[in-house]
Amino acid sequence: MSRPNVLLLDDDAQISRLLDEALSEDGCNVVLATSIARFRQMQAEQRFDIYIIDLGLPDGNGLSLIQELAQDPSCGVIILSGRAAETDRVVGLEIGADDYITKPFRVREMLARVHALLRRTTKHRSMQPVASPEARSASGDVIDFDGYKLDLGARLFFAPDGREITLTTAEFNLLAALLRHRGQVLSRDQLMNAIKGRDWESYDRAVDGLVSRLRNKVPVPEGRSHYIRTVHGIGYAFSLPSESRS
Structure with a gap:
């Protein structure tokens, strides 16, 4: 099975390095972006299985991206945010994110959430019209x-x-x-x-x-x-x- 592709959008260099290392060791191909502009560029060049998106970004809010990505059930979307308020979690769910993880977080928890999403997205993509x-x-x-x-x-x-x-x-x-x-x-x-x-x-x-x-x-x-x-x-x-x- 090919390595899943993960696009991480976060302008926190320390968190990006931490997740890059953990996800790479766990068998993922990780691409990092620190702005929405860079995210768009990477998205146009490659297909990704999982998107991990921070909400507070230097050139905009990640919510608009999440609304777009939620229309494609073959990919998974995780919000990674320092905002722990109930209203933020509710909005994230309402617009279609698959998961919401607040900072600080446990790396093992993040890996578990990514694996859960990969099981769902892999199943969706592998389904073929073998039966009517x-x-x-x-x-x-x-x-x-x-x-x-x-x-x-x-x-x-x-x-x-x-x-x-x-x-x-x-x-x-x-x-x-x-x-x-x-x-x-x-x-x-x-x-x-x-x-x-x-x-x-x-x-x-x-x-x-x-x-x-x-x-x-x-x-x-x-x-x-x-x-x-x-x-x-x-x-x-x-x-x-x-x-x-x-």
Whole structure:
């Protein structure tokens, strides 16, 4: 297997050297960038599997980059920041980052998070259309609802007209959790565990923001209530919409 490519964007020379050495010894090809301009240059020259991005940069804010990268489910995005406030972590999750690590950090923890992301991105890229969606649906790899198809193996989501709907990792995991427990009410804690695992604390705003984005990306026919139903004081449930009666 080829060595994964990691692009680290951070203007802290000490941290960059530390991660460069650790990730290289761990089997990664590491490219360093200290500015958004340099990041853009490296991104244009090479494909990367993992992006590790600081938020505070000399020529701008890393959030705009993360929003762009989150549209590609074949790469992983880790925010590395000195900002430990809850609001910063929530924003990072809402815009599509896969993980958020605050400085100072443990190198072993960073390596573990990188490996977890690589498992996900490698699986996504290696999926080939060896079976039709209908065959995968019969085996339980595809969940159908109201014409939509969520392909769990390939981590792809399709509209009733066959168009692919791009979901971030967090959005995909949230929708999959709701569909696997169709008709059941899931608390925000349960949904956050499904999205990011137990390492993430539960932030109501983060889950609410993801649900709002999913509702916008997954429209329902006019006159129907949405598939994702709010259960006040508890969380959310997924169910097929019922026709509105006048």
